[in-house]
Amino acid sequence: MTNKSFFIKSYGCQMNEYDSEKITSLLLKDGYSNSNDINEADLIVFNTCNIRDKAAQKVYSDIGRVTKKNSDKTIALVGCVAQAENEEIFKKNKYVDIVLGPQSYHLLPKMIDAHNEYQKKQINTDFIINEKFDFIHEEKSPKGVSSYITIQEGCDKFCAFCVVPFTRGPEYSRSVINIVEETKSLLNRGTREIVLLGQNVNAYSYTDEMSMTYNISKLIDEISKLDDVKRIRYTTSHPNNMDHELMRLHGSNEKLMPFLHLPVQSGSNEILKNMNRKYTVDEYKKIIDNLKDYCPNIEISSDFIIGFPGETEKDFQETLNLIDYVQFKQSYSFIYSERPGTKAATIEDITPIEEKKNRLSILQKKLEGIQLKFNTSFCNTNISNVLIENQSQSNPEYYFGRSTFLQPVYVKAKNLVVGDIVPIGIETCNHKSLYGTISH
Numbered sequence: 001m002t003n004k005s006f007f008i009k010s011y012g013c014q015m016n017e018y019d020s021e022k023i024t025s026l027l028l029k030d031g032y033s034n035s036n037d038i039n040e041a042d043l044i045v046f047n048t049c050n051i052r053d054k055a056a057q058k059v060y061s062d063i064g065r066v067t068k069k070n071s072d073k074t075i076a077l078v079g080c081v082a083q084a085e086n087e088e089i090f091k092k093n094k095y096v097d098i099v100l101g102p103q104s105y106h107l108l109p110k111m112i113d114a115h116n117e118y119q120k121k122q123i124n125t126d127f128i129i130n131e132k133f134d135f136i137h138e139e140k141s142p143k144g145v146s147s148y149i150t151i152q153e154g155c156d157k158f159c160a161f162c163v164v165p166f167t168r169g170p171e172y173s174r175s176v177i178n179i180v181e182e183t184k185s186l187l188n189r190g191t192r193e194i195v196l197l198g199q200n201v202n203a204y205s206y207t208d209e210m211s212m213t214y215n216i217s218k219l220i221d222e223i224s225k226l227d228d229v230k231r232i233r234y235t236t237s238h239p240n241n242m243d244h245e246l247m248r249l250h251g252s253n254e255k256l257m258p259f260l261h262l263p264v265q266s267g268s269n270e271i272l273k274n275m276n277r278k279y280t281v282d283e284y285k286k287i288i289d290n291l292k293d294y295c296p297n298i299e300i301s302s303d304f305i306i307g308f309p310g311e312t313e314k315d316f317q318e319t320l321n322l323i324d325y326v327q328f329k330q331s332y333s334f335i336y337s338e339r340p341g342t343k344a345a346t347i348e349d350i351t352p353i354e355e356k357k358n359r360l361s362i363l364q365k366k367l368e369g370i371q372l373k374f375n376t377s378f379c380n381t382n383i384s385n386v387l388i389e390n391q392s393q394s395n396p397e398y399y400f401g402r403s404t405f406l407q408p409v410y411v412k413a414k415n416l417v418v419g420d421i422v423p424i425g426i427e428t429c430n431h432k433s434l435y436g437t438i439s440h
């Protein structure tokens with residue numbers, strides 16, 4: 001036990017956010033107190049992301065900033081940069097004391113003790129994922145209305161641009177019992193919406209002691225049986241794991257939201273092939289058509305990589321054509337960022353950065369236009385299904401919620417209950433959000 005404090009900073013994806021929560025609970029259990037001030041804390045944990053070069057570089061500038069003021073702190077660099085850069089990290093920054101891969105974060109308290117006792121740098125980048133989930137213990141603190149649960153980690157897909165298979169290791173699925181237990185704990189602490197999380201979440205596959213195999217559809221059905229679960233979402237999915245059972249479930253399970261994040265990355269077959277995505281544009285479109293057949297009101301969001309090596313103007317136009325076809329209602333789009341050690345890093349890239357920026361801007365304007373049109377279609381209508389997530393601290397007459405399509409909804413109302421699902425009359429909007437009042 002200790003009377004020291006810690007500060008944790010999380011970079012990148014929702015899975016890192018989730019891991020940071022678990023690290024926080026491990027450290028609290030070990031006697032640390034949670035500090036909001038990086039300069040005051042004795043221990044600083046940087047939970048890193050390696051998906052883009054910028055995210056990886058940012059952690060080093062953050063370490064530089066904090067150690068300039070005070071170099072006595074214990075610095076732990078955990079997560080995907082730790083896994084990818086390993087011992088190199090100690091050479092890059094002499095102030096880092098502990099390097100810990102994403103599959104071993106449950107070892108952090110022990111490594112801190114070892115560092116303190118022997119005054120030696122500590123490193124662990126082993127893939128011991130099954131052990132990690134055994135260390136996720138019952139927590140007591142209140143939770144938000146919407147909570148993530150990691151059900152699957154790692155990836156076997158090896159997209160040419162991605163480091164995840166190297167940093168998170170092969171696909172691994174958590175046990176159903178373990179997930180249901182964590183869901184119950186979240187429900188007891190206020191959660192009403194469960195977001196199942198995985199690098200390849202729809203590749204989930206777990207066989208229990210009775211030789212019963214659960215895919216993600218069966219897992220969703222299992223979680224739906226819990227009364228207090230009002231909504232279920234899952235992310236991030238790979239198109240090749242969208243089977244008919246899962247697509248059908250969007251139309252038959254009322255708790256499963258009619259909104260799916262299904263990254264396509266590009267609308268060009270040539271680029272998809274070079275990305276090693278293993279589907280064609282027509283196959284992706286077929287999935288969308290099938291989803292719409294099973295669940296006519298489903299909406300799709302996606303990820304796009306612009307300026308992948310070799311992307312021509314024609315390839316880019318094909319991406320715009322796919323956007324016209326699918327009408328994505330949300331998206332994340334980025335200029336390609338080379339990651340050392342990936343296949344894409346070996347492909348010649350001759351497109352000037354200015355051209356890439358121009359393409360990204362065209363694509364984002366197009367997607368914003370679709371979002372605005374979609375949001376505008378709700379103005380002067382009542383939407384029945386807004387989950388109220390919180391109340392404004394500064395003005396208690398304002399609440400924040402989310403629609404079934406994940407649109408942020410700002411509501412003026414009196415006496416709403418956080419966690420309730422309520423009808424809202426939408427008055428105005430912009431491309432990002434809806435604004436309204438409670439409707440009766």
Ligand code: SF4
Nearest residue numbers: 155157158159162164
């Ligand atoms: S599916 Fe591709 S992009 Fe997604 S985690 Fe796996 S390798 Fe990375």
